[in-house]
Amino acid sequence: MPPQRKGASESRGGKREQLVSAACGLFHQQGVAATTLADIADRSGVPLGNVYYYFKSRDDIVAAVVGARSREIQDLGALLEKRHRSPKARLKALVSMVADQREAITAYGCPYGTLCADLVSPHDDSSRSLAAGLMQSLVAWTEQQFQEMGRRDARALALELVALYQGGAVVASALGDPDVLAQQARRMQRWLDSIEA
Amino acid sequence: MPPQRKGASESRGGKREQLVSAACGLFHQQGVAATTLADIADRSGVPLGNVYYYFKSRDDIVAAVVGARSREIQDLGALLEKRHRSPKARLKALVSMVADQREAITAYGCPYGTLCADLVSPHDDSSRSLAAGLMQSLVAWTEQQFQEMGRRDARALALELVALYQGGAVVASALGDPDVLAQQARRMQRWLDSIEA
DNA sequence: GTCTATAAAACGATAGAC
């Protein structure tokens, strides 16, 4: 077994986490299918053959990356809940963060959206459910904010907000134009303002 | 040179077109990076080695597919212009077609959007400009419709409509739920209705 | 636990017979 459980010697070098972190970045920049184990090993400073000490297959790394991205969403949600009292303020802060990161998103697309798209392509069932779970993480947090606003149509509103973001990310990255995403973020802010609590 | 120019013996079997057609479908279903030349050759009924009689490299096939998808957009635009007099009716008909094809779009994503995303991933310049050109084809036709409606903000409106579509496609395919796309199409119809000519 | 070496298969691309 790798570095025991998540106890003491977990981060002795934390090579497993380094591998996941490197894979996260490479999957975002190059796509899942185009990223090789050698790429991940190189960036992690781990010898190629040693990767199989931490993961039993390539698909295992993909699953670990999806888990990491999902936790990333949870953490971001928790941060926003700590920083802002009202759910609407949280959603507006989220959109504001998107606008701030428009350069990175334009360069490589939304980290969550492109990962989901890469996981949908193989018509493998287990891969598709990973994509569904990841997207659901994003929608679920958004939905909860609308629920706390007292909206019965929270799910529909959440799907709309996430779709607005994903659409902006796809078009902006395809055109290579961050202004598209900035404009879309402004639209999202206005749309949020128009939602009655 | 392959089958001469685009003259008489162009479609003697039309194997080049069969290859492009097969690649179109496979790129949509599996993604560009995950599709091998053997996949394309198999589906085309062309021997693997023979692919290089029609294309000098794999990248050449990718470029040909982008060209075919771009022509597809032109043809669809021309069809809508023939069928509907007013630009608004054309846009509404386009959204209606999206709703009708929601099953296929949910299964594999938007053929144009996912192709663009696959072309953005390699930080290769020529690949990125292919993505930009393809997305621009989609936006340009939409923009022209808004222009014919007399709108000065035609570009912004076009970007918004395309982003609404792409966002719906990403979320629907990630969740594997066609209803998300159907709902999004209804929103797009209402949004179009609210646009003053 | 960590690393090197390498097996086994898949892939892009080429050569050359017909």
Add this chain to the structure above:
DNA sequence: GTCTATCGTTTTATAGAC
């Protein structure tokens, strides 16, 4: 023009020394 056979490389995955 069409097809088969194959080269050289890359990629996933394993074996085994330390």
